[in-house]
Structures are given as C-alpha cells and as structure tokens.
Amino acid sequence: MTKTPYQTGLATRLASRSQTLTSKTSGLAPSHLQANLIVLPARYAPSFRLLCQRNPVPCPLLAESSSPGSFSSLTSFLRPTPTSKPVNLAKDIDLRHDAPKYIIYRDGKPVEEVADLSAHWGPDHVGFLIGCSYSFEEALASAGLPPRHIVQGRNVPMYRTKLPLCPAGVFTGGTYVVSMWPYRAEDVEKVREVTRRYVATHGEPIAWGWEEVRRLGIEDVSRPEWGDAPLMGDGEGVLAEGNDEGVVPVFWGCGVTPQEAVMRAGLEGMVMGHAPGHMVVLDVKDHEVFGPEDVLEG
Amino acid sequence: MTKTPYQTGLATRLASRSQTLTSKTSGLAPSHLQANLIVLPARYAPSFRLLCQRNPVPCPLLAESSSPGSFSSLTSFLRPTPTSKPVNLAKDIDLRHDAPKYIIYRDGKPVEEVADLSAHWGPDHVGFLIGCSYSFEEALASAGLPPRHIVQGRNVPMYRTKLPLCPAGVFTGGTYVVSMWPYRAEDVEKVREVTRRYVATHGEPIAWGWEEVRRLGIEDVSRPEWGDAPLMGDGEGVLAEGNDEGVVPVFWGCGVTPQEAVMRAGLEGMVMGHAPGHMVVLDVKDHEVFGPEDVLEG
Structure with a gap:
C-alpha cells in the first residue's frame, strides 16, 4: 500500500x-x-x-x-x-x-x-x-489480507439489503446497508478473527459466500448502490459469481445504514x-x- | 388478571x-x-x-x-x-x-x-x-393492553425464524427466535410505546402484521415451535390470518434465541x-x- x-x-x-x-x-x-x-x-x-x-x-x-x-x-x-x-x-x-x-x-x-x-x-x-x-483496513493489510479496493485504488462497494433493522421509535422499515470486500474462501476465518475485536467499527463480517448474496436480497454484486463496482483480482473485469476462482464476497455492516x-x-x-x-x-x-x-x- | x-x-x-x-x-x-x-x-x-x-x-x-x-x-x-x-x-x-x-x-x-x-x-x-x-406483561396490562396468553392462562407462542443473527466467533448460522402476542392493529403503536423503555428485556417489538410472518420465515403461526398455540380472542379456536378481525401478530425478540x-x-x-x-x-x-x-x- x-x-x-x-x-x-x-x-x-x-x-x-x-x-x-x-x-x-x-x-x-x-x-x-x-x-x-x-x-x-x-x-x-x-x-x-x-x-x-x-x-x-x-x-x-x-x-x-x-x-x-x-x-x-x-x-x-x-x-x-x-x-x-x-x-x-x-x-x-x-x-x-x-x-x-x-x-x-x-x-x-x-x-x-x-x-x-x-x-x-x-x-x-x-x-x-x-x-x-x-478503521481495520490497516490491520487486515498487516495480517497479509490487504483489502482489494485499497490495492486497486477504488471505493469499497456498498449495497442495500433486505435484512431488516430492529425498529426503534420513528425508525421503522429500515434495512442493513453492507459493504463488501472480496476474499479467498479459505481466508474468511482469518478475516473474521482479525476484525472481531473492532467492535466499535462493525467488528467481524455479518455474512460471507455467494449464497449469502441472495439471502441478503442483493440483486447484483457487480452493481453496488454506493462506491465502485468490485473488480476481479487481476483488475481486468467486474467481479461476479464464479469468475474469480476461490474468491467469495464478505459483507460487513456499513455506517451508511443510518442514512438509508x-x-x-x-x-x-x-x-x-x-x-x-x-x-x-x-x-x-x-x-x-x-x-x-x-x-x-x- | x-x-x-x-x-x-x-x-x-x-x-x-x-x-x-x-x-x-x-x-x-x-x-x-x-x-x-x-x-x-x-x-x-x-x-x-x-x-x-x-x-x-x-x-x-x-x-x-x-x-x-x-x-x-x-x-x-x-x-x-x-x-x-x-x-x-x-x-x-x-x-x-x-x-x-x-x-x-x-x-x-x-x-x-x-x-x-x-x-x-x-x-x-x-x-x-x-x-x-x-418482564413487561404487567406494564401492558396496566396500559389496558393485557397480553392475551395471560388472560387465557396459556404459554406464549415462540417461533423459529429465518432472520439471521449477526455471527460472533463460534456462533454462526443462528437465527432469531421470536415470541408472538396478538394485538389489535390500532393498538400496535401504543404497545410499541409501552415496551420501548424495557431495553433490558427485548424492548419494543421487532415486527408486526401478517405480512411480517412471511418475511420472518414463519411457516404457520398456529404451530409454534415452543409454548402453546395462540388462540382467537374468544378462546374458541386457534388464531390464523383473517379469523380474528383487526388482530395482527406482534413479534418480539425472544431469549430462547441463545439455545437455538x-x-x-x-x-x-x-x-x-x-x-x-x-x-x-x-x-x-x-x-x-x-x-x-x-x-x-x-
């Protein structure tokens, strides 16, 4: 970096x-x-x-x-x-x-x-x-797991989901916004460990894997609502299921959620x-x- | 009571x-x-x-x-x-x-x-x-909103849902368990207000209305996984969508969730x-x- x-x-x-x-x-x-x-x-x-x-x-x-x-x-x-x-x-x-x-x-x-x-x-x-x-980008980089969006000089992709927030007073009908960082499937447990203690800044991921894209109600990983589209590891094309072997999307809670x-x-x-x-x-x-x-x- | x-x-x-x-x-x-x-x-x-x-x-x-x-x-x-x-x-x-x-x-x-x-x-x-x-049964009763399961002398119905928990360490794949108390649709805002401050005991409901049954992934309100089946207001039959006019299910987070x-x-x-x-x-x-x-x- x-x-x-x-x-x-x-x-x-x-x-x-x-x-x-x-x-x-x-x-x-x-x-x-x-x-x-x-x-x-x-x-x-x-x-x-x-x-x-x-x-x-x-x-x-x-x-x-x-x-x-x-x-x-x-x-x-x-x-x-x-x-x-x-x-x-x-x-x-x-x-x-x-x-x-x-x-x-x-x-x-x-x-x-x-x-x-x-x-x-x-x-x-x-x-x-x-x-x-x-806040934990640097910690992941130090652990040998640099966030791809940093390496590629892009903004992290952020998505609306259908995962409901717990309502509170006037705030009803809200859903999670998530950020997505691609990682190799075998690195996910290490990524979870590194980010777990960052409880003040979303902590460990809330979901990972291609199956979760559907469960979260995200229509198309290549078209985020905010930020830049995620790229493949070689930077040559947009990431999609199966086109970057062994790589899965990893989702974190995102602080754009309150604006949504x-x-x-x-x-x-x-x-x-x-x-x-x-x-x-x-x-x-x-x-x-x-x-x-x-x-x-x- | x-x-x-x-x-x-x-x-x-x-x-x-x-x-x-x-x-x-x-x-x-x-x-x-x-x-x-x-x-x-x-x-x-x-x-x-x-x-x-x-x-x-x-x-x-x-x-x-x-x-x-x-x-x-x-x-x-x-x-x-x-x-x-x-x-x-x-x-x-x-x-x-x-x-x-x-x-x-x-x-x-x-x-x-x-x-x-x-x-x-x-x-x-x-x-x-x-x-x-x-913990807030009495407060609801005092507000003129007695929980039906108390009035009828039954256990509250509890359901598995498909609403995911945020994973944490060894706890992956968990979902919310919810309890359900039926109320008249026009009383839901009052029920939310009364229970809101009980932050140590689940607080206000997480969802309400028949539409939410499907969104939570509950297959059949009349067949809870724990507790007793909910009855209609007259106690004559099991509650189902449309058979108890104006009444909707109101769902709270439930402390059976950790066991699940x-x-x-x-x-x-x-x-x-x-x-x-x-x-x-x-x-x-x-x-x-x-x-x-x-x-x-x-």
Whole structure:
C-alpha cells in the first residue's frame, strides 16, 4: 500500500476543512478511526440513539453533539471496557467541514451534494458519529489480507439489503446497508478473527459466500448502490459469481445504514450525512478502542 | 388478571428450588424481571458475550457467573444509565435450581428435560442470564393492553425464524427466535410505546402484521415451535390470518434465541438452558432498569 499524504486524523480533517481533500478517505491516516456522520433535527435524536442501541453492528454509535446545534463539542460513548472512561475521539473537530463531501436530505430524500454544511447546520441539529470499517483496513493489510479496493485504488462497494433493522421509535422499515470486500474462501476465518475485536467499527463480517448474496436480497454484486463496482483480482473485469476462482464476497455492516434508515422512515425536515466513502477521520487509533481481550478467544 | 401465589422473585425462585413450582412463570411475580438461562462450557463464553453484544434485542445479557463453575455468585451487566453502577439482580440465587424446568443439550442437540441441574453443572460451566419479555406483561396490562396468553392462562407462542443473527466467533448460522402476542392493529403503536423503555428485556417489538410472518420465515403461526398455540380472542379456536378481525401478530425478540444458536452452531459438550417459558425470576423490578427517560420521546 502506498503511503498517503495524510497520516493523522487531524491532518485529514484539516485538509477536508480547507477543501484540499474532496475525495474518499479509504486508506488515509492508517489505523485511525474513521466515522460516518448523520445530522438530525433534535426531535429525532432519542429514536436514533435507540436505533443504534438495538442495531450496534451496522450502527456503532461513537459520539454525538454535546448539545443541539453543537458541531465542535462532542460527547463520546466509546469506552474500551465497561468500567473505563469514554475515550476523547478528536480535538479540534468541526462536523460541518471535516468530511470531504456531504449529502443533504429533505423530507427523507437526498437533494444535494455539498462540500460543507455551514449554510445548512441549524441550532436544532444534532450530529452523530458512527464507526466505519475503514478503521481495520490497516490491520487486515498487516495480517497479509490487504483489502482489494485499497490495492486497486477504488471505493469499497456498498449495497442495500433486505435484512431488516430492529425498529426503534420513528425508525421503522429500515434495512442493513453492507459493504463488501472480496476474499479467498479459505481466508474468511482469518478475516473474521482479525476484525472481531473492532467492535466499535462493525467488528467481524455479518455474512460471507455467494449464497449469502441472495439471502441478503442483493440483486447484483457487480452493481453496488454506493462506491465502485468490485473488480476481479487481476483488475481486468467486474467481479461476479464464479469468475474469480476461490474468491467469495464478505459483507460487513456499513455506517451508511443510518442514512438509508432516514430515507425509509421518510423523516421530515433537513437531515445531513457524509457522502458514502467520504468519512470524518478521528484522532483515536483503532487499538485504543478494541473490545475486551477475550473477544479473540473461543 | 388473577393474583398469583408468588409475588416476589425470591418467592418464585424458592418455589422452583423446592420443586413446588414446576410450571411456566408467565404472570408470576408481576413487575419483576424474568430471565432466560443458558449455561456453556467456559471456552465458549467469549463468543457468547460477543453474540449478545452484537444481538442485544434477542439476547440482552443481564449477568453471568462471576467465575467458571459458579451458580450462585453473579456479575451483573445491567445498569440503568451509562454512568450508573450495575444493579444487583438477586440475592440468594442458585442457577441449578431456580428455574422450574431445564433442558440439557449434548453436542448441540436437546437430550433431556430435568427439574434441576445439580447432577450436570460442572466446574467449567458458565451461566448467563438474558432478559425476558414477561418482564413487561404487567406494564401492558396496566396500559389496558393485557397480553392475551395471560388472560387465557396459556404459554406464549415462540417461533423459529429465518432472520439471521449477526455471527460472533463460534456462533454462526443462528437465527432469531421470536415470541408472538396478538394485538389489535390500532393498538400496535401504543404497545410499541409501552415496551420501548424495557431495553433490558427485548424492548419494543421487532415486527408486526401478517405480512411480517412471511418475511420472518414463519411457516404457520398456529404451530409454534415452543409454548402453546395462540388462540382467537374468544378462546374458541386457534388464531390464523383473517379469523380474528383487526388482530395482527406482534413479534418480539425472544431469549430462547441463545439455545437455538447453540443448536445451529453444533457446540460440542454439555450445554444447559431453562425450558422455554420456565424462567428464573429476579429480585429487581422492571422500572429499576428502564432505559434513559428520553427513550420514550420522539
């Protein structure tokens, strides 16, 4: 993997803030936690917290605005063990500017892509940060299992599924969004082991194998709803069942899920989110927020 | 609802312990938390904790043996808010005796129903208590929404579904088990509101309506895998789609899910669980472990 120009969370946030960085963040600031963003009117905040509590795999809640309207002061929920104090995720953060690109939703429908949220963020908006699987890219690479989308310099493919979320308050009718990383079938157990302890950033995969494509209700792996189409290992064509021998799709819960949930619930008013693949990168490093040691046993 | 002879958790546990009580616990000790039990060889404990963490709606983990082999000293995980201390669930508890009936599993298969576990519990066994929806029966009754199975003096029907659990370590291939309580369609939102704050005991329903029966992969509502078949409101026949006008099935995550997960994973060795419907009743009352107040808003 080539070295990125942005080695820290702060460097990545400042580059987004100055609009020097406007592209996807996969591969940037290795080992730093990356986060999905969703910004909701305060009246939806209790339902959203409950949605995250009931669906922690696609929606691992890291932090939220410390009060409605706040974009730079966050309350962190991330604690490595049940008895430790919450981790401070980032100094000098501005949720209106620190993702490279954003999407604006009105009444549950995406209406606009914007470079920053300063013209849209109101005194009643609450921002939520959700863990992102980019956080364990480096760990997989170190284990000899580099994510193919990184090697090929592409965005990870993301898909709508028919797998229902547990409903919570106003959030009904939602389904999982998943990201997909292709791996050799014999490597799947190792991939599960490496990612298991990343409980704050989706953890181990939720499904793997071609059979699961149908069970998840994904129509065509070669046509993701977000990100880039997955390629074969030789980069010569789009991945499909059987055309890349021994390779299977491996699916993780994806932090785009809350944005999909907003659309399914048809929430009224203005909602904002990061553009898929364009994350807010934090100061904290992944190993600082591992689950308990014994997550790896058994 | 008629008054039960057992008004407290301790009274119910002692009656089970002396084998005075050998039947289902639904309706007993109103407002007290009831718990599902699963007892695993210690080597599976880390995977099981992770399974609960990733699937908190069907598997809300309340407590576990404070060390392998312990059946009377428990570590509680239940705290009303993120900053409060864990609640002490029960004084004078013996997991080997305090459910009215148990099931023994060998190598992932149920082999025997027993009155107590004293001949089976070994120094390597770890017991886990999982929240049970019986805990909010009284709250629903107080809201004018008495559970039909209580009114009719029957066990709640429980079903296997095709809704996958998020896998965790050795636990792969598991699916939700759900309980079903029939309600009038126009009462479903009220039922959701009343049960929402019971986050430690499955919380609000995961699905409702006849369409959801098919989506969950339940073949026939009149033939539950555990418990009694649901009856029509007049008690004259078994409930089926359209034969009880305006009534729809409402489904909750069910604490039998871990036992089903043990079978799906084909765990080797001896596993024990409560017999479905025959719970361990605790000292703590449901309102002591509500989720945060704001769970009810929005």
